[in-house]
Amino acid sequence: MVTKKKEPLVKKIETLAKDVRKTANEKEAPQMDFPIRALNNVSYDSRKGYFQIGDRVKSRTLTFNTVKTFAQTLRMVSESKKLIESDDIASKREVYYVSKGWGEAKFDEQPESDTVMDDIEAHFGVNREQLRFMPEEKGGDVMGKLVIIDQDPGTGRDIEIDCMRFGSGAYSIPTLVEHLKFKTSAKFILVIETAGAFQRLVKHNFADTFNCILVSMGGVPTRACRRFIRKLSDDKKLPVYAFTDGDPYGYMNIYRTLKVGSGNAAHINEFFCVPKAKYLGVTPSDIVRYNLDTHKLKDVDIKRAKDALKNDPFVLKHKPWQKALKDMIKMGVRVEQQAFAKHGYNFVLETYLPEKLENPGAFLP
């Protein structure tokens, strides 16, 4: 393992520890501050483009009631410092198991350790990945006009990965993407909800034909996936178009999370969202225009749409989304990406997407 020069985050950790020691030795109760991670401490500024955490802060002072969490927080911070210094990583689950060596201070259930981890992220204003804690799940597949520059884990030397050279396969995004660099001649990134739709576009060489990069999210995009798209689009100034099922889940849980982040993760949305993403489809108006087969909206869909219309700062800012959700509620139906197959399997790539891509200005914000 190579020891690098002290990282700024390590310094921050040391400062925290020093503060605790100093306060203790002054016979005062040490204290840690955390921004409050709740919807009423979140704002959405369409210029900034993501859900942003507000000013409200919660202080955790050392008391009998907080002493266990206090100890766990410091031990986890220390764990993070060790990982950074040894250039290692640990999954959230692994960190939870590490705590089993902490005697009485161990976590009983993983949600407890995840909460402390979120607190630490928020306290330092960094993301979990910088702390060297990584999620269990990786981040989706990529193919198209893109060369990714990574390092060989053995030699540390740069390697280039050409995402046009995967045949029918694809590049699987790693959990940590911060160190990746890119080369590309693509004109846009098309982000796709389902692996099935992705596979069809791969099979038919869509990326080459339209000179683009395809990303498959496989449902709600993971942090790694969002960060990858964000970094790629920022570095290479590429527009990002989202293509999901036409239902409140696709609109709100998938697309909105991709674009502006979530309320719960407001303290790190800054890094983990893609503000420049635009919504290509499937929109409620596509249902009519392409005469698509639909399914009845479920109660949970309607609830989700109504909640969004009422509470979601993103929707409240964007009239077109309000209209889309209202239209959907009124039509009472939802539509899937695969619905185009009714007109032939390749209708989606031969007709729908080309027609849509001719006028990106009409995409939903």
Place this chain on the structure above:
Amino acid sequence: MVTKKKEPLVKKIETLAKDVRKTANEKEAPQMDFPIRALNNVSYDSRKGYFQIGDRVKSRTLTFNTVKTFAQTLRMVSESKKLIESDDIASKREVYYVSKGWGEAKFDEQPESDTVMDDIEAHFGVNREQLRFMPEEKGGDVMGKLVIIDQDPGTGRDIEIDCMRFGSGAYSIPTLVEHLKFKTSAKFILVIETAGAFQRLVKHNFADTFNCILVSMGGVPTRACRRFIRKLSDDKKLPVYAFTDGDPYGYMNIYRTLKVGSGNAAHINEFFCVPKAKYLGVTPSDIVRYNLDTHKLKDVDIKRAKDALKNDPFVLKHKPWQKALKDMIKMGVRVEQQAFAKHGYNFVLETYLPEKLENPGAFLP
């Protein structure tokens, strides 16, 4: 699209259609046979190595009660022929949507079309992928000492994908793998349940150190994933070692499905299982040997283990598995892959796996 010479499967489809026409014109009721896909028509022969379908057959004769399914079956078969001839593919969901153009013969819900698809697979004794129907989900990640040979979807020319050159990323297995070819110098394939454990091994260059190929299944392996491992291990005569959580789900739902297939898919297990797989861990005896932190078995775990001991032809054939399941029930606990983190994050790759790999003869069958 390039038209190739007539495939054997197309001939089979034509034969079926001709039979129907001939019988009809003789004023007899046409009939189709399907092997019965149920556990009581399944056998396990440890020499063959997979769950095998028995002789019992169900005949579907054209009657008022069967006429709808009959029509749907023939239309889907025709769909398959079109896909083969145009060298195209269609996801299960897409096929379901295509049926929406069949008027009264359309499928109301996808499970109906999936059942007809299974019937067709069973009737022709081929797998769905040969019919050009593909699942929605892809098949897991790969990295290590492997070069995959695929074709460029645009040019149709061979391309080589070096799985050592992905940095922190990985190769994502496509839904169809039949056409892939391999070059490798690896000594074995290590198949891993969780993405987290996989990522740690990638990060620490395990594949290079141990000269192997790593495959991440992400839970129960998909058909594509199983087929990929099977094809790779057959073509290159590589042993396959499985590394999962130590619980009845990891043993039965993940490992057993990987190795011998499932009862429901007995008609295609021949292609979709990896009979030569061996179970590396985590075994119940590892819990004691490595002093691992455990979780209490849930009721569903205990039920799963007891059912397997009672009914599963695979378990009934292998004493060591009976012992392992009984031990687990007796200990009343399960263990996760991440549990090794208690001894340090890299204990698993620096100590556990090397110790295990020194004696593959001791792996569970």
Place this chain on the structure above:
Amino acid sequence: MSEAVIEKQESLFDVSQNGASQEPLSKANGKLKRTTPKNAQKLAAGHREISVSEFFTKNRHLLGFDNPRKALLTTVKEAVDNSLDACEEGSIPPKISVRIEVISETRLKVTIADNGPGIVKSQIPKIFAKLLYGSKFHSLKQSRGQQGIGISAAGMYGQLTTGKPTIITSKPSSRKPAHYYELNIDTKRNNPEIVKEEDVDWDFAKTGTEVTIELEARYQKGKQSVDRYMEATALANPHAEFIYTPPDGEEIHYERETKELPPEAVEIKPHPYGVELGMLLKMIKETKERNLGLFLRREFSRVSEKVAEEISKAAGFEPKSRPSRVANGGVEALYKAINETKIMAPPTTCISPIGEELILKSLTQKIKADFTVSVSRPPSVYRGNPFLVEAGIAWGGELPQDDLVSLYRFANRVPLLYQQSGCSITGAVVGTDWRNYGLSQSRGALPAGPAVVFVHIASVWVPFTSESKEAIADYDEISKEVRLALQECGRKLSRHIKRRKRQADERRKRGYIEKYLPHIGIALQEILDISEKEKEKVIGNLAHVLEESRGGAAAVGADEVLPLEDDELAKEDES
């Protein structure tokens, strides 16, 4: 709430009547303290007899006057039961008018008139204003009646809550004017108090009786309403005509289905199997028969000379033994002997069924259904008591398609409106597998579907689960008969439903040819690239094959979906 109000008020009322132990006013307002202790002599002085009407004034819920809603139903029910019984005893096809009028928010006036034989003048006051005065209490045969309490209790409740007397008009002779009475009950003495009496004209019928009671009550629709009671009563009494005027106006006329009266139930003697030890002792003590054999033969039914001898000997006596000898210490042996001797079941002439035909007519006329079935079971016996079960089902038509069926329960032609869930009739309906008969049914529930289910139990002694007489106790013998009756109805119904279904099926299948065969044609055309003409030929041939196969279709295609017998194994290949 309202129940309790009543009880409280009664208590105050009673006290006001009590002259005993009135202490001076000053004392009653004093502090709590112990008064002089009473010895047995002093205590004895406080004891006195209590009249039955005083008792029931204080406990009127015992008679069904728990709350204003139930008080209304009880009043109507008691009067209608009396009217029906009177008409039947007079062999007059009943015509009964029931009218409910609103006096104020909490007060209603109920008037019931019948065309029965009327009541002789001298009996009117006692029948309507004396508790425990009646004709049916002692008879062992099927009857609607209570025990000579009902109508007087209703009058007493009215008097208590409104201060108004009960008004009776009765015309026992077609040639003379009617008697008119206004009556109160003197509750202290349980005796009628005549407020007014005179002769009047009355033209509802040639003979008959009319009673009017004003009472604190509430009219409310629903399953336990007077509306439902009238509807059900009309269903179970197809020989009677009812004119019902609810408070909201619209008169409802239930026509009779027959002019013929039901066969009269004959009174029988008790069956030996049904006698308790204490009673047997009492009977043998009080018998006027001169020996054991005669006692057994004459005071019980179904005891022949031979049986009497058998019982006597088994008990260690002779048929000639004197009853007093047996009474003196031999009763337990006699009791045992009776229950060990084989005795013929009791006669069943004491019960009077409605009859299959009339139930059918009644349901057909009164329920707007498509199809009606009925069954009248032969009499059976439980614990020495003869009983008989009848059932009917009306199905289809305007009945609601998806609700649970409406269950009408009757005991001796009287509808049971309360305690449906605790009743063994309900149990038997729920316990019958209606899916066999074409209705849908959830586990442990009534069947669902467009149907009315009618069940009548007729017996000398209906075993109710409680004093409120609204649910039948769970006797195996009775449940079994109910089940058999329902199954018989069910089978008839099922044949009907199946026929309907078959017809619908035929139509549906004929549709299949048009719907699905063309798709087989399209597929063959696509796969084999055949001509339009050849495609049509194949479709035509297949249509022919299907038409031919129609008969055996159901049998062949039964196992359409492949069974997946091991859930755990089946789940694993979902991708």
Place this chain on the structure above:
Amino acid sequence: MSEAVIEKQESLFDVSQNGASQEPLSKANGKLKRTTPKNAQKLAAGHREISVSEFFTKNRHLLGFDNPRKALLTTVKEAVDNSLDACEEGSIPPKISVRIEVISETRLKVTIADNGPGIVKSQIPKIFAKLLYGSKFHSLKQSRGQQGIGISAAGMYGQLTTGKPTIITSKPSSRKPAHYYELNIDTKRNNPEIVKEEDVDWDFAKTGTEVTIELEARYQKGKQSVDRYMEATALANPHAEFIYTPPDGEEIHYERETKELPPEAVEIKPHPYGVELGMLLKMIKETKERNLGLFLRREFSRVSEKVAEEISKAAGFEPKSRPSRVANGGVEALYKAINETKIMAPPTTCISPIGEELILKSLTQKIKADFTVSVSRPPSVYRGNPFLVEAGIAWGGELPQDDLVSLYRFANRVPLLYQQSGCSITGAVVGTDWRNYGLSQSRGALPAGPAVVFVHIASVWVPFTSESKEAIADYDEISKEVRLALQECGRKLSRHIKRRKRQADERRKRGYIEKYLPHIGIALQEILDISEKEKEKVIGNLAHVLEESRGGAAAVGADEVLPLEDDELAKEDES
């Protein structure tokens, strides 16, 4: 099942007593047919009076003899109630023995003895073998008693089911021998029948009464058992001593907590607000007072001269008006006037509470708990009836930790064992938020925890929901008082529980210093690479800080988990 058996048997019994309309044997076995129609004259001949004991023989469930299990409880309850009442009236601290013996599988013998004043010889037969004979029916004061039916009904039930007479031994004088009687009831005439009588020695007490009844019954443990009844009765009657011998042997002795008898409840006149219109009419018709004013003042409580005048005038009369004038059409106006006039609440001397101190003593002695509280509320009034609520809670000790609390309900010191869920006491317990007082509680359920909850309602007239007198009706006034009493107990309890919790908390927190502070030390050492000595210093300082902060700890750390207020938004970032 068993309930119905009883009913059926009664019916046969009654018939056997009936000489009327006996037809020849041959006829009873004949075919169903209509006999000659009866006209009013013939029908009239069938009417006759029915004795109250005949009525109750046929309807014994009305008196609590629904089934063998309940019959046992009712018998014990009636006898014990009588004994307690007798002792109290004789100002003797009660000592009562209850013994249940097994005769056969279905037959038990119950013997209850008391040390009351005894009964004079001449009264014994009527008190024990005549229904509706008693001393308490007419008095408006708190009493346990039924209406002169209970013990005679128990005897009648025993006689009917076993043929055995009721056996009474009573000693009204300490200097003379006791009277011994064996009694049956002549049900046809509702009169006692003396089987045997003699003078005997009896040594349970100086004076007193013992009654033995053999009956068909079942002994069974549980919430509705005699065991529970005895335990509860002892709890609510701390001035009484009980010696209870259940059939399985082991004698249980409940000691008395005081020798002092409860204050005697004084009889009062009815309050005007509680009178129904019908009663008022009757009262004014029958009054012997010479004018309206005196009638109002003397026959009601709380009517002063001034109030009487006010009422009279409001009704359009003068206080001097003759009652007969008012009776003649002025009663409705009088009724209205009464309810519109302000009248003082009734005197509360008619109720006799147990008292806070005795409830406390009783609970402390009889429940193995750690901590006991009690509350006796001041009297209050509902609808003119005075009443009073008392409550107590015993907590901790050997009581089961996780079960729902045991609720003991009482009305006038009599335990209520049935219909817990329908009772407004239960409603008030469920409706109280016990989490405020340190017990856990699910929505709509009794609280859970190691506690016994005791609630007593004492009143001249307890408003039961039904004849079975096992549940109290939902009067706002009563529910409110129960709630207030429970809340007062709850607050006391909560102080206790909080103190306990605080102590446990202290211990727990002291443990925190040892458990968690070293980990803060380890983390600081790891991060800052400090020496072992410096680490110990920091830990020591932190321990000091924590010890100092102990007081305010609870307030500061309340919001430990960050709130996620929008579920929908919160879910999306799970990776």
